[in-house]
Amino acid sequence: xxxxxxxxxxxxxxxxxxxxxxxxxxxxxxxxxxxxxxxxxxxxxxxxxxxxxxxxxxxxxxxxxxxxxxxxxxxxxxxxxxxxxxxxxxxxxxxxxxxxxxxxxxxxxxxxxxxxxxxxxxxxxxxxxxxxxxxxxxxxxxxxxxxxxxxxxxxxxxxxxxxxxxxxxxxxxxxxxxxxxxxxx
Amino acid sequence: xxxxxxxxxxxxxxxxxxxxxxxxxxxxxxxxxxxxxxxxxxxxxxxxxxxxxxxxxxxxxxxxxxxxxxxxxxxxxxxxxxxxxxxxxxxxxxxxxxxxxxxxxxxxxxxxxxxxxxxxxxxxxxxxxxxxxxxxxxxxxxxxxxxxxxxxxxxxxxxxxxxxxxxxxxxxxxxxxxxxxxxxxxxxxxxxxxxxxxxxxxxxxxxxxxxxxxxxxxxxxxxxxxxxxxxxxxxxxxxxxxxxxxxxxxxxxxxxxxxxxxxxxxxxxxxxxxx
Numbered sequence: 450x451x452x453x454x455x456x457x458x459x460x461x462x463x464x465x466x467x468x469x470x471x472x473x474x475x476x477x478x479x480x481x482x483x484x485x486x487x488x489x490x491x492x493x494x495x496x497x498x499x500x501x502x503x504x505x506x507x508x509x510x511x512x513x514x515x516x517x518x519x520x521x522x523x524x525x526x527x528x529x530x531x532x533x534x535x536x537x538x539x540x541x542x543x544x545x546x547x548x549x550x551x552x553x554x555x556x557x558x559x560x561x562x563x564x565x566x567x568x569x570x571x572x573x574x575x576x577x578x579x580x581x582x583x584x585x586x587x588x589x590x591x592x593x594x595x596x597x598x599x600x601x602x603x604x605x606x607x608x609x610x611x612x613x614x615x616x617x618x619x620x621x622x623x624x625x626x627x628x629x630x631x632x633x634x
Numbered sequence: 635x636x637x638x639x640x641x642x643x644x645x646x647x648x649x650x651x652x653x654x655x656x657x658x659x660x661x662x663x664x665x666x667x668x669x670x671x672x673x674x675x676x677x678x679x680x681x682x683x684x685x686x687x688x689x690x691x692x693x694x695x696x697x698x699x700x701x702x703x704x705x706x707x708x709x710x711x712x713x714x715x716x717x718x719x720x721x722x723x724x725x726x727x728x729x730x731x732x733x734x735x736x737x738x739x740x741x742x743x744x745x746x747x748x749x750x751x752x753x754x755x756x757x758x759x760x761x762x763x764x765x766x767x768x769x770x771x772x773x774x775x776x777x778x779x780x781x782x783x784x785x786x787x788x789x790x791x792x793x794x795x796x797x798x799x800x801x802x803x804x805x806x807x808x809x810x811x812x813x814x815x816x817x818x819x820x821x822x823x824x825x826x827x828x829x830x831x832x833x834x835x836x837x838x839x840x841x842x843x844x845x846x847x848x849x850x851x852x853x854x855x856x857x858x859x860x861x862x863x864x865x866x867x868x869x870x871x872x873x874x875x876x877x878x879x880x881x882x883x884x885x886x887x888x889x890x891x892x893x894x895x896x897x898x899x900x901x902x903x904x905x906x907x908x909x
Contacts, residue, residue, distance in 0.1 A: 517656075524645055550644075551640075554640060585651060589647075593652055
């Protein structure tokens, strides 16, 4: 079923909207959640919460790209779940992702007056646009989808070493980029 | 600002980058076959170019050691099938073809991966060639025998107690098959005596090709070698702490039916789940 048709089902408050969403994007939502929370049961819970959140969001929202809309919701829900579980259980792989990003801004702080929510995201958009497609995809797969290095290497059909090197360089470039724009000092 | 804050900020990037990363994936077949085709094509072009360059200058590879030929002899030689095939014979020489350093370096022509999910499905529904199946057999034969070395590979390694290696790769394999995307996975199981049985399950978008290498099994009897079977379906079910995966041509399969089937008509993989 086309995304526009699924969205229309939400607007009509038809329960088949959830079924159709699960059939088409259930795997994607679980994958994103799994990368963050690290276990099947929590990932399934995040998936179900994603459907609930989507049901509550549409209407009034009419997303232009349904898959990205769902992915973003799943990601945020999974992140909240991760925070909730952090005291009891660690997801080593996702902790690595956060550690890498921590290293990206290590030793720097934000200029408070410019740190408005979404402003840094806009700068990151500009930064991503400047990258080659391969570097950009590797960066987004690692820090948006939280894929493991191994998964990225397999997806891109390159070695894990190359993935690590690309990520290392891109993080350094991002750090310099944000510093030049005086978002980080 | 913390790493988590930055992670949240990254979560708000433009959707087009999220979609691009979701839809971009280099396929196993495309990458391997494409690269080798590029190398072969480049070699062919070089060989043909060298051949015609020699012809145009009126020389031959053995000119210095041979007596000067008459014009008629040269025409006859240049028209002979053997001479015309010389570049192809060189290309077919395994020692040269196998040595990629002897060939002009062909860089990957850039980011040629598919950019849409639909393209992935369309492009990857291809039966494996005999050459590819042979390559898979060679790869299985090259696996180490040692348990620890096997766990250093990308194979999905399981014992009756636990998953030892490669769970993520297995999950990616399952995910790809659900999207009808060509993919493959190497599975390593162990006999009671600890001998590894290495199986490659290759999926072409429609069927599963199961190649099993039992050459390391000391008690395999007369059936030593790499067997190949083809199945239409992959069926998974989970019971408590176990996942069972069956490759079969049966569509409506249950455990009772499976128990009554002959082993040659299915391939079964069982592995425990949970920590």
